[in-house]
Amino acid sequence: MGKLSVVGIGPGDYDNMTVRADRALKNSQVIVGYSVYVDLVKDRYPGKEYRTTAMTQEADRCRLALELAREGRDVAMVCSGDSGIYGMAALIYELRGDSEAPEVEVIPGLTAACSGAALLGAPLTHDFAVISLSDRLTPWDKIAARLRGAAQADLSIVLYNPASRGRPDHLRRACEILLETLPEDRPCGIARMIGREGESGKVLTLGELRDAAVDMFCTVFIGNAQTRAMGGKLITPRGYRDV
């Protein structure tokens, strides 16, 4: 019986990968993943067998990884960002079910909340919520309620999957919901292509964000009541009392 490591590779560059993730990929025999993520690591780990599946084939991908490990191979399944946050770790555990084999190790990685925040400055110094705008697996009403709840509780908010080809207007709809509670001038940021060629960060207001062009390579940050733009950076102080 082989071992299955579910590996968060971080934003995509080697630099932002952990020592542990790097070692797991080096020690694996087969690397399984969505083709875009596999392409990010392929050149660095030659001599491995690579198995890819298309973007929406998550269950097939996980079944394949489990099957290869059951056949005796040491398998690494790569996830961009973290292996758990919007990643494959839960689905691997679910599909393995009550069996204790193969052995599964979940190796965390830098999620876009961490890596995007560092790119923009320090917007997540205090309490925050992470919300995906993808309604592929979640009804929009549920997403809207979470946006309202987070805004009313004065949490900073990180939006994952702010847009894709099938849902170009989700960020606009989300901003309209947030603007029921938050002011137009609330400082926000967009991190794009974090840790990859063409990486960029932009600081803007919530009003501007409503009309901003975003794509599936963007992660969006909305500040809390204390957040401000400072020298091109998005900064949230540590607390509500003087330091």
Next chain:
Amino acid sequence: MGKLSVVGIGPGDYDNMTVRADRALKNSQVIVGYSVYVDLVKDRYPGKEYRTTAMTQEADRCRLALELAREGRDVAMVCSGDSGIYGMAALIYELRGDSEAPEVEVIPGLTAACSGAALLGAPLTHDFAVISLSDRLTPWDKIAARLRGAAQADLSIVLYNPASRGRPDHLRRACEILLETLPEDRPCGIARMIGREGESGKVLTLGELRDAAVDMFCTVFIGNAQTRAMGGKLITPRGYRDV
């Protein structure tokens, strides 16, 4: 003029540090930090000058790091977990003010939401909130409102700083607030000493969590409506529709 790197070292072990964080520490001349965090890295980076301050001296620590960089030293300020999330990056930017010197680089690290979730299984597969129970810099009413908002929005919740010597009953008070909305049998988890000697994970119910013993080395996870305990792991499915 030297450079100041604000480095998230992750949970504490070398394995969970990123390649970039490791390089920044190797390339620095002076390493500044809270003494407990400095002790985590000291043996691995010999020949550096180490400067430590006590736990609550955050502003002094940041001023010292900026001053050393202004004097021409290459300085790394170490933060446990991420450099931004409840870390020092914002305070460094605030204290540097409008000046563009010294150069500041924020290097992200694995925050306990990522590393603790991986230890417990996969509790953060879907939307979640991160909330600190420390009322040192935040009024308790604000913390309570955020707990209520997150529970009502069915976000999974990660609690940082669930207890300390000065506030042993904060987790109990937080659980009582969450139990206004959430059921007693909601699956929860405690990750302790993540990535350090004596690391442990425990899965329990929200009712049990209310009476659980926690300390400052614990990070607490509260599941959403879909979360379940499975083979000793805490698992949140990816979405609300079938895969």
